[in-house]
Amino acid sequence: MIERTNEQWIADLTTSSAGQTQALQDLRERLQRGIFYYLSRERSDLAQLSTQELTQMAEDLAQDATLRVMENLDSFRGDSRFTTWATKIAVRVAISDLRRARYKDFRLDDVTAEDELLPAAANLNNHNPLPNPESAAERSDVMTKIDSALREALTDRQYQALEAVALRGVPLEVVAEQMGTNRNALYKLVHDARRKLRTSLEAQGLSMDYMMDLFQD
Amino acid sequence: MLQDQLDKLLQSILRAHEDGMDCESCNAEFECLAEQVAAGGDIHALLPAVEAHLTCCSDCREEFEALVLIIRAENGGLTSQLTD
Structure with missing residues (x-):
């Protein structure tokens, strides 16, 4: 593969010639190698996939990423290597795709204020027995206040978002899509x-500090 | 599990930083910062506001860590072959 400066990448990718075809191929292959490395080394959730399946997945993602890079070429500022900037886009494409697949059955409507967001104090005390009834009562009191703050200080939308993102660990972009907003706003x-x-x-x-101490194991 | 749920909530509140860099501003710094971190730079010294955002935002953190991983692998010649 030809080593290119940033200027050469931009020139080759934006010039209608055989050079553009070659540059697109080089970019796609480079992104594919990076994505494959990430999928095969870092994603334990994909460990059941064969090398062939991972290769195909990386190829498809690199194809999408290359298109995204070309759509956003004007926004490259030139303050990093071009390939690093392109890889950033490829990483977003790949991880977004994996998130959507993983949370395809998630429904935000299932997260409502009627849920018991926090465990009942009694359950928590059973889970982490305390040495004396005073401490158990203190936990119960604080738990009631936390629950009250959750319901009274937050709007329904904030409550729903906080539970989905902070407690259930659902990615922002998955929740944002279902809320009809974007990741930044969410x-x-x-x-x-x-x-x-x-x-x-x-x-x-x-x-x-007080609450963290109180609910320590 | 119950303790875990409460811990998550309290940690989430604790991590809420005041300056509030958002995801877009954070992402705009990724390529330069990732190159420096991949070369051994300290993110806290380089861009503490980005570090604070990454502490709060698991989406951005996952993407930044993946980018650094790939850059390091490329620099080390580990991605030269598509398969093992």
Whole structure:
């Protein structure tokens, strides 16, 4: 494969000639190798796939990524290697695809304020027995306040987003798609929810350090 | 499991930083930062605001870590073959 400077990559990819065909092929192959490496070395959830299946997956993702790179070529600022910038796009394409596949059955509508977001204090105490009834009562009291803060300080949308993202670990972009928003806006929504919750709890005299200590094993 | 759920909530609140870099701003720094981190740079010293965002945002963290991994592999000649 030809080694190119950033300027050569841009020139070759934007010139209608045989050079463009070669540059597209080189870019696609480079992205495919990077994606294959990531899929085969880092994704334990894909460990059951054969090398052939992973190769095919990497090929398909690299094809999509190459198209995405070409669509966004004007936004390359030139402050990194071109191939690093292109790989960033390829990583987003690949991981987004994997997230969508993994959470294809997730329905945000199943996450509602009627859910018991936090475990009942009694259950928590059974799970982590305390040496005395006073501590159990203290936990129960704090748990009630946390639950109350969750329901009163947050909007339904914030509650839903916080549970899905922070507690269930659902990727932002999966939740954002179902909320009809984008990942950036959802991040801000969840961030605001965290801050509101913290403010509400601290207003009730519950510092984070105190709660972490109280619920330690 | 129950303790885990409560821990996740408290940790999530604790990690909420004040300056609030968003995902788009963070992503715009990725390529330069990833090259430096792959070469041994310390993200905390290079761009603490990005580090703070990555602590809060698992989506961005997963993508940044993957990018650094691939750059390191490329620099080390580990991606020269498509298959093992």
